[in-house]
Amino acid sequence: MCTNIVYEWLKALQLSQYAESFVDNGYDDLEVCKQIGDPDLDAIGVLAPQHRRRIHDAVRRLREQDANAAG
């Protein structure tokens, strides 16, 4: 079994405690994680403001990587 990519991503953000909830809510690959906003974090149960900010920043970086790869 390969480790889930979302778990690896969250581990790099030191937020791996949310990995199970991410996957349970259908956020199980980085494509879907790119679309995460506040309502998604509400559903997943990420409530701490600094954790939300860290995830928002990481989501932005995912999108930027995408834009760079396309260009």
Next chain:
Amino acid sequence: LAEHGPLGTGAYRSVGEWLEAIKMGRYTEIFMENGYSSMDAVAQVTLEDLRRLGVTLVGHQKKIMNSLQEMKVQLVNGMVPL
């Protein structure tokens, strides 16, 4: 990606049971109220339908559509007796 159990549409007795099994139980009432009250009806659901029902979170859309897709594949493969 075989993280869900080998369950087809026939394996769930109700829409509520299915939604609970994929941890989307919060949508049971919305499905029932909008006429998706049997597994047969649910099998026809599209992404558009989900949006119309108010399932706006992409993760939840993905989870529900993946589960429906899995059930259809199993039906086609004849794994689930009709």
